[in-house]
Amino acid sequence: MSKSEVMDKYLDAYEGKISGSVICEAVDSAFGIDLDKAPILKDNAIEGSTSASGKLSSREVIDLYLQQSGEKQTGPVIRQLINKIFGVNLEGISALEGAKISLYSKDQWIVHHEKDLFVVHTGIGDIDVKIYPTTYFIEQTGSAALPEDLQQLLLKLGYTYNEEIGSYYYSNPTGEAVPDSFKGKTMQAIGKVVTESFATL
Structure with missing residues (x-):
């Protein structure tokens, strides 16, 4: 099973609402990548948004995108989102296996x-x-x-x-x-x- 498939399985098994925290845990579980440490790419959609600490966490930024997106949150859609927010190409990483x-x-x-x-x-x-x-x-x-x-x-x-x-x-x-x-x-x-x-x- 590829890492992308492992991530899909993790998300499919989750019964609640998909959130930034769930996505971060799915990516860490399948790929061993800590999105909390990944720098967020500049984007107009999030520039003006701040949290109490003055800066959004990775999970909060993902939540913001999820709120703005009308798409069904499937594995491939979420992986595209991760690439857009962090510049982390999970599909490409999955293909590097072996x-x-x-x-x-x-x-x-x-x-x-x-x-x-x-x-x-x-x-x-x-x-x-x-x-x-x-x-x-x-x-x-x-x-x-x-x-x-x-x-x-x-x-x-x-x-x-x-x-x-x-x-x-x-x-x-x-x-x-x-x-x-x-x-x-x-x-x-x-x-x-x-x-x-x-x-x-």
């Missing part, structure tokens, strides 16, 4: 397994991304560098090698979060190299 790619984002490990080969590490606000091999990859191959074919694919996408951090690095020139389409192309490039060259590792 891909041998670790993902660090929103100040926490989103996907992380002992035998993953490469790390995709996004910075604050997802404005920049760095990619580097895992300790497991280095131990298995004896190389601390990304494979040549992956380097070429990343260069084509606009990454450059940053010697200071020892990683391939990309920063969005607009100063905004890297779009999902770019993240998708990055994951496809890494996935292609894993499948073609390192499927047995």
Whole structure:
């Protein structure tokens, strides 16, 4: 069962009204992601809204969106909502299962397994991304560098090698979060190299 399916099962089994708290618990249970720690993207719909503490919590922001939305709160609809509020693409994360790619984002490990080969590490606000091999990859191959074919694919996408951090690095020139389409192309490039060259590792 995929993580998205686990989340759907959790929500289907819940008998009360779906709230921000229920959604946060469902995401934590299925994905191990703490949305309470995830920064909220700027949005006009929530900008002017404050709580007693002066700032809305993640759960309160989700509640606000749920109130504004007339849609039936299904798993796929809620996952789109999470992506809109936090920039956390749960469908994409679910698809990474078994891909041998670790993902660090929103100040926490989103996907992380002992035998993953490469790390995709996004910075604050997802404005920049760095990619580097895992300790497991280095131990298995004896190389601390990304494979040549992956380097070429990343260069084509606009990454450059940053010697200071020892990683391939990309920063969005607009100063905004890297779009999902770019993240998708990055994951496809890494996935292609894993499948073609390192499927047995």
